Amino acid sequence: MCATSSPRSCASCTSAETEANVRWLLVKDLQILRRSPLLVGLLIVYPVAIALMIGFALSSPPGKPKVAFYTEVAPGSGRVGFGSQQINVSNYANQLFQSVQPIKVHSREQALAKVRDGEALAALIVPSDIPAQIQSLITTGVGTPTVELVLNSKDPIERQFVDQAIKARLNDIEQAVSKQVLRVAVSDLQQVLSGGTLDFAGERFPLLGLRNSRTIVQRTVAALPRGSPLRPALRQVVGFADLAIEGLGFASPVLGSIGAPLTVEQSELAGRTTPTDSYAATIAVIVSLMFVTLLLAAGMLALERSENAYARLVRMVSPWRLLWEKIVLAGGCAGLVALVMAIFLALFVHLDWARSELWVLALALGGLAFGALGVAIGAVARELSAAALLAFLVSLPIAFVALVPPSAVSGALKAVLDAVAFVFPFRAALQAASNAFTGAAPGIGLPLVHLAVLTVAFWALARLALRRFA
Structure with a gap:
């Protein structure tokens, strides 16, 4: 009985010890951040300041030159x-x-x-x-x-x-001038048709109008004897008046339509779209999330490797647990900062508060994906300065490639840019956050799955890099 229970007891003790070591490692990293209040403050104030500037820029009306x-x-x-x-x-x-x-x-x-x-x-x-x-x-x-x-x-x-x-x-x-001229033209045309008054040189003159003139001529024709030679000529005048009245009757709506020749009937495709200001706010949040997460994840891992602390830490916890601890810590801290930034931006632009739980989910998975990319960068770069520089150099092209409009490039280049954007987390994180903030298409499910896959892939890449460059 003791022989069979002893191995289980030892295994449970080992598992408990490993979990304790991971918690200790997490506390150690948090204490490192606590001992650098300037860095932490900068990481928090920077995205909030950017959020406020973007919010004021989007909500303020343009100035008058x-x-x-x-x-x-x-x-x-x-x-x-x-x-x-x-x-x-x-x-x-x-x-x-x-x-x-x-x-x-x-x-x-x-x-x-x-x-x-x-x-x-x-x-x-x-x-x-x-x-x-x-x-x-x-x-x-x-x-x-x-x-x-x-x-x-x-x-x-x-x-x-x-x-x-x-x-x-x-x-x-x-x-405006054209419409007023046309209104005057239509008004005068109606006077030509139906009669009215004309003001000229301070005096008012009556206008008989074509309709009244036709009526008078018709009555005159009816009053003439049947054999009168004037009847054919007056009938021609009546026929001309009929044609003129009919033609000028069509002219009024034609002249009225010239002032506004085109009517645009606006419609939208099925599904919700992202307003421009909300999309700009989403980009700002994801860019800040990317920068903070990459710098934290790459910097913490590179710092431990440059100070030879990594070799001592992997004796207490396995390398894969250590990498996950860095990913979760960097993604969690950066995701919290991005969430605060989104809350500030929601004061200026429309972000759907009813979907706030999706905000947290999208930013959390986005932070994990960027954190995994960050530890992969930190695994390749052994020194802190090199890791920070590499994280900065990688982040800008990632954002640029993901934000290039599809219609701005040719088919072959578009396929290349789409492939590059697919293997990095920025576009998926942007799509997930955009849907979370506004409910815009595409749905949030596929981007979240994409982020989860990229997280595992970059974690595996970081593990491979640590083995190769240890």
Whole structure:
């Protein structure tokens, strides 16, 4: 009886001792981190600061560029007559000011000086003949209403920003003027059809209208004797009036449609999509998770190897248990930091709080996969500085390859990039976190399985590297 129970007792004692050694190893690594408060603080503050900056950038409205504005149009001279109504072109300048911060100047030279000195990003100059050009374009179809836009060429990004802001607002103004002109045209056309009044030179004149004219002619034809020679001629007038009324009746809806020639009916494919700001926040969280996990996992293993502590530790615990301890510790710490970062970002962008348990699951498995990659890097690099540098150099191309849009590269290169992205955890972690945060496609199941497989694969690679480079 004793002979059979003794081996079991010894095996249980060995297992208990191994578990105790792993717990001791975990406590030892935590104490190492505790003795480096600056490093731990940096690892926590860095992603939180990045989260706050991204949150403010995504939630804050874009600033208005400063634009020097000078108009040569004299006050009260900006009216354009069209039919029975008038359009005040000067009123549309206020619409332009909704997108820019105007700096009103009193000459063209002052406007150019503001741009040259950097006080304004651009100068918008309205020539004095623009009302006459608009009037000529409306009445005769001949005319080129032109405004002058002078951009600051020092900063190409700011130049593009102010150029897009001004041109977009000018397009809105053009459409507003066009719609008002068309409304006037349709109104005058209705007066031609049905009659009305016309204001000209301060006097009001009645308009008979085609319909009323046709009715009068028809009554005249009916009142004439049957053999009157005027009846055929008047019937021709009635026929012409019928054709004109029918044609002008079609013209009203046609003119109305010119102001908005295209109607866009927007729809989405089945399934939820990720908003742009939420996707940007997800990328920021996963990039921080990757950096922190790789540096912690690679650094801790390389530090123990450079200080010759690894050989002593594997006498107490097996190498595979030691690697798993590093993976779990690095992934857990980095996952906690990433979770805090996601909570901060949720204050600025939409992240689905109802799926918060999936946040934890996606970040935990993502942290384990990055931790396994980190210990593989630490196993290859024996020194701490080399491991940190290698982790940094590996992480940037991994993120870049995973974020390249499929439509931006050719078929052969796309296949290569997809293969590279598949063997590293970034894309799978991004897909899992994106689904966890917003419920976007693809589902979270396959990315989580992918991360689990990569975790085991990189753990095995790290174990092989330790045997080879021990």
